Amino acid sequence: MQKIPVGISACLLxxxxxxxxAHKYHSYIERTLGQYFEFRPFCPEVEAGLGVPRPCVQLRETPDGIRCVGVKDHSLDVTESLQEAARRQQDWLGGMCGYILKKDSPSCGMTRVKVYKNDIPARQGVGIFADYLQSAFPSLPVEEEGRLGDAGLRENFIQRVFVMQRWRDLCEQGLSAHGLITFHSQHxxxxMSHEQNQARELGRIIAGVTNADIDRVGAAYFSALMSCLKVVATxxxxxxxxxxxxxYLKHKLDSDDKQELVETIENYRIGLLPLIVPLTLLRHHFRKEPDAFIDNSFYMLPHPAELSLLNSI
Known part of the structure; x- marks a missing residue:
């Protein structure tokens, strides 16, 4: 299996x-996700020429906006250097299907980074590189290593990475109206498990699509899909x-099997079972009673079973 290209803060590897x-090696990322992801390590502070070791920097609120400056020497302002270092990565970043950032970093933190005002910190900032990354590539799945400890956020990020890779594969084959409709059917x-109103909008976007307008509709569809998937499934x-x-099994199961399935879904609803249990039972029934739509849906197996992501949500 060809690994999926994913960018990552170099210290995490x-x-x-x-x-x-020092480093911040993260064993789950390298040993588990590394079986499926081809990591592209990058450190914006090193790329900006700040060296190792280097003065520690922080985000500070100034009359000129949020700046990244030295902790001990506020006259050391590396904001533009980091922004320029980020812009130089445009080409290879465009080929990534995801990115894992180092939390709390003034360059790489994606959320709740400390911003100092009058030496009082408030967790309201975004790292300089992370801000560029998310602005320049709004559909790119991005997550922090700290948040990967949350089962729901972990599954959400990894699922989006696999969806983006499948979209890239489709586009490389040559996007067509038929291919787009098939992709939508599969996803x-x-x-629907993420945000049902946005899911319905996806159907409206592709309604009546033709090869003549496939580029415009395809771009709109993918942007809307990735926006929908950012919402963590409930x-x-x-x-x-x-x-x-x-x-789809309404007329294919006997009363005992129907009751078992109803009870299993209910036990999942009230939190007694993880998602993998009702899904496994459904797969069992569809192996005996195949349905083309369900068989081709990635909902039934959104990512490799070996990752065990559905066992914890």
């Missing part, structure tokens, strides 16, 4: 590039999707 010459249930939405799938 054990590269000794932090301001003090419709996934979108247990309630999953229940709606599971019950929707259950409807």
């Amino acid at each position: 054990g590269h000794e590039v932090r301001y003090d010459g 419709k249930l996934i979108a 247990r309630g939405n999953h229940v709606n999707v599971l019950q929707h799938i259950q409807g």
Whole structure:
């Protein structure tokens, strides 16, 4: 299997590039996700020429806006250097299907980075590189290593990476109206589990699509899809999707099997079971009673089972 290209803060892979010459190696990222992701390590502070070791920097609120300056020497302003270093990465960043950032970093933190005003910190900032990354590539799945400890956020990020890779594969083959409609059919249930209004909008976007307007419609569709998938799927939405799938078996199960499936979905709804249990039961029934739409839906297996992501949500 070809690995998926994913950018990452270099320190998370054990590269000794932090301001003090240390690293922040993350074993789950390298040992588990590394089986599926081809990581492209990058440190914006090193790329900006700040060196290792280097003066520690922080975000500060100034009359000129948020600046990245030295902790001890506020006259050391590296904001433009970091921004320029980020812009130089445009080409290879455009080929990534995801990015994992170092939390709390004034360059790489994606959320709740400390911003100092009169030496009083408030967790309201975004790192300089992270800000550029998310602005320049709004559909790119981006997450912090700290947030990957949350089962829901972890599954959400990894799912989006796999969706983006499948989209890239489709586009490389040559996007067509038929291909787009098929892709939507394969991902419709996934979108429904995230945000149902946005999922319905996806259907409206591709309605009546032709090869003549495929580039415009395809771009609009993918942007809307990735926006939808940024919303973390809820247990309630999953229940709606599971019950929707259950409807395809309405005339194919006996009363005992129907009751077992109803009870399993209900036990998932109230938190007694993880999502993998009703999905496994549904897969069992569809192996005996195949349905083309369900068989081709990535909702049934959105990412490799070995990652065990559905066991914890």
